Amino acid sequence: DLYQNGTYNKWIEKVLTHPNEIRQIYKEVSGSEKPDDWYPLQVICEKCGKVGTTKVTGIKGDKVTYKCMPDMVSWAQGCGHEGEINPYDGRSKLPWKVEWAVKWSGLPVTIEGSGKDHNAAGGSHDISVRICKEILEMPVPYNIPYEFFLTGGAKMSSSKGEGATAKAIGELLPPEILRFLMIQKHPKRPIEFNPEGSTVPVLFDQHDKASEQYFASEPEIPDHGRLFHYSQISDAKPVKHYLPRFTRVIFFLQMPHMDAEKEIAEIKGSKLTVEDKEEVAMRIKYGKKWLDSYAPEDFVF
Ligand SMILES: [Zn+2]
Structure with a gap:
């Protein structure tokens, strides 16, 4: 994956060297207070192989020091191992709000004056947005296809031959479902959306399954839960x-x-x-x- 093949290495390094700024972003956006010694990274414990139980305690050259905590989380017990490890090439995992920003940064797309602040569409992903812009110093790509789509720039296929207009699709789908569709697409590719056949019911079903993942205490496919999260239009936390x-x-x-x-x-x-x-x-x-x-x-x- 993108951790193992080293794609994320440079972003992990950036994140690791800006823990204070990232803590500050969490605090300003969501009010969540991370402890002063919190690093936005978890490494894979060399002894027990768990990642959710480890806490990075410091940086030492190209390595980080860490402890595998026996009682940090309720759902898993760490082995107590203390060590140091090079966190690159798949040996660590970013918190998912940070990971999302990194995913955006990995997309081969640049934005010049996209104009509209994406916040107009909702603020539930603001932490990732700010990390992307301020820490990784990368543009946030995902409002591009959305706007592209809404302004009719995208090509859409239709078996009727005339082609569905972007406006028509925008009217056919509720905003959350439209966004759910959009954020799965690669920003640079034209959006192919054929509204005929079972496309629309299938899209609703996919959305509903993603919602289950979002609300699950132990999601089987966390990425789908995130898709649901980022499809939200409202700032309010989604209610099950x-x-x-x-x-x-x-x-x-x-x-x-x-x-x-x-x-x-x-x-x-x-x-x-x-x-x-x-x-x-x-x-x-x-x-x-x-x-x-x-x-x-x-x-x-
Ligand atoms: Zn361990």
Whole structure:
């Protein structure tokens, strides 16, 4: 991976030499206070192989000193080993907010005056943004495809031949789902999004699975959880709620005399919360749009 093949080495070095600034960014953005001796890096313990239990205690030339802590985290016990290790070439792991900034920096893209501050779209990833800009001194690439997309610069394929306009796609998908789609794409490649077939329901399903990963206490695919995290438009921390499957909403929408909200509450098996209801309303709204535009015949009856 990008740790092992050395791609991240130069960024790890940058991060390691700016622990105070990174602590400050965490504090200013989210109010989270890291201890004064905190380093934004964890190394793989040479004795027990764990990474989540280690604490870097200092820098020594091209090595770091560390301790494998028996009681630092509740979900794993470190072996107590103390040592020093060269943290490069896959022997360490960055905290994920830092890693995200590093991922951006690894993308072969530069931005000159992208104009709009990406913050307009939401602030949940501000820590990564600031680390990217201020510590790694790299541009934040991901608002590029998003804007590119929204301003109609992207080529989109459509089997109808006329091509779906970016505006049409923007209207077809809720902002979170659109962003979920965008951040998976490489910033420099044209965005191929064919809204026909089962693309839209599949995208909703992927989003919902990513949401499960985000809220899981031990996610199986943490990257998917992060995708969900970075898809958020609102600054507020996402609230776990019931996500009715898009295809089900579509089904209920087409059944005469059926109240989609009521049916979904029945599937959920309990009363819908305020957030659940908002979600249902949103999916009904976009479900109708989809049925009126790109839904293939096997979904329409
Ligand atoms: Zn250990």
